[in-house]
Amino acid sequence: MSRTPQEAEETRPRTLAEKVWDAHVVRTGGQQPDLLYIDLHLLHEVTSPQAFDGLRQAGRKVRRTDLTIATEDHNTPTDNLFTIADPTSRKQIETLRANCEEFGVRIHSLGDAEQGVVHVVGPQLGLTQPGMTVVCGDSHTSTHGAFGSIAFGIGTSEVEHVLATQTLPQAKPKYMAVTVNGSLPEGVSAKDLILKIISITGTGGGKGHIVEYRGQAIEELSMEGRMTVCNMSIEWGAKAGLIAPDQATFDYVQGRAHAPQGEDWDAAVEYWRGLKTDEGAVFDKEIVIDAASLSPFVTWGTNPGQGIELSGAVPAPEDFEDPVERTTAANALTYMGLEAGTPMRQIGVDVVFLGSCTNGRIEDLRTAAEVIKGRKVADGVNMMVVPGSAKVREQAIAEGLDRVFIDAGADWRFAGCSMCLGMNPDQLTPGQRAASTSNRNFEGRQGKGGRTHLVSPAVAAATAVTGRLASPADL
């Protein structure tokens, strides 16, 4: 029996991302983009005040306070839990608190046991689950894709739109696969992998695509590692990045505060098991990478695509064929104060930053602690350890990791975004050079005139010990 085109469409093999997309379409067809339902909306103090203002001016409410949650992270101090010295930072935090109070939104404020970087808090509470749509006024919302969800950053106008309607109009994306075959070698982490991927694609290579990371090396990653990979999807321009949920995902979610329980758990898992790309589904584009060829990877320039193996040397602008890339590289070397040909391992640093939504989770702290245990931070180097959330901090203390860092001479801090973007006082001074586990090495990102090398937690710890970019194998 022949099928109608519509029936054929419904049974056509689909990618994981298409399945999640299709399950959230409120309205489709016509000239307008699809209207997607949003399962979870995360808020923080920087990108929400003008959105709440918009609601007030229009006399609107938050449609689903039960799908909305706020935390304070970008502006919060990491040296204490009580005093926000900068009055404009304080005002922004106070504005979020007042808005949440007025509109009935749950908030985890500075000092609260669940406060922390918004992308660490969601998964930790069990609010991030497979097959969801998750948005936040923050480009690193792609982190939540690690659970097999479509998660992406939005602007403040869109924050207002989601608050008012719990939906977002979205043009249909394209779909890409990044397949990582084989296993990552010993000492090579999720961070090295994603930095390598971005160096291949450039900062715009993922534009317009939702990317599915898959293959043996991805399946072998912990949930923390998967979050690191998905987190940096935006750094190569992708709309979102996601990974099919599996037993590791279910194990991570199970038992968390907002995980389904009893029969609900069974129903959820049954649904989640179907969240994978069908045999025969077609991606618009595919990149294949051999994991076995990878080694620790770091950046030398001023965008996350300007990276190279730690064993390599600073490239010369002439190494790039594309004239735009050549100019960008020349500008980057000037800003970074680097000479072409310098071995990466000879680059000395002033600051090491361990933290952020990319690498501020418990596994990251464990990895770094293991490297630094019984060793000392090099003279003249300031190592700052900032847990991703109050809960991560609490767990690290329970495991004695705080002592390891403190004994090594590192600065053990409270949770927040901190030096990743330098909105609070944790900033580089002009000319200072940092090895940072964060996600952006843009000019001035970590403080005016500051120079950033993006690295993995293991490389960060080894670098703190030697004072130069290094991997644990160098110790």
Added chain:
Amino acid sequence: MDKFTTHTGTAAPLRRSNVDTDQIIPAVYLKRVTKTGFEDGLFAEWREDEKFLLNQPEYRDATILVTGTEFGTGSSREHAVWALKDYGFKAVIAPRFGDIFRGNSLKNGLLTVELPEAAVEELWLLAEVRPDAEVTVDLVACEVRAGDRTWGFEFDEFLRWRMMEGLDDVALTLRDEDKIAAFESNRDAWRPRTLPAAV
């Protein structure tokens, strides 16, 4: 939102690519809770250099920014768009934009137009040689015009209509409130809720 149909002004040739939103407005300028007053943060670090483009008197009144590829990548901060608008820019022309920035711009009446590298190069040369040369960005005809040169550009039909009418997305979406309610009534019961707090 302000309606945008067509705009004629002079162009500022920013010969840089990969201008991320941290460059457009550094994080320390994001602390305001209002939607206006961000002009002082625009390219704040570059503007400290007296040789920077926007410090040159001939480009001070430019309303069209012509820049290299991957403009507006990185952080989702809508403040980048507000800063460009508050400073006086009405349109930005580049070979390619960061997705979130582009979406934000079109929600605030700042027209972002994608033209090929060769066209951008011509516009750069024009604005460098003749800073007072008029450039027209015409959303009705989907054209950029300067002197005797015309370049067509592609623009999503729905976004174009919304921009030309200055329509507010929330109001548009709320026309389908019944569909949202219907969708909500069919959601699986096990889907997580933030309230009541289970901690």
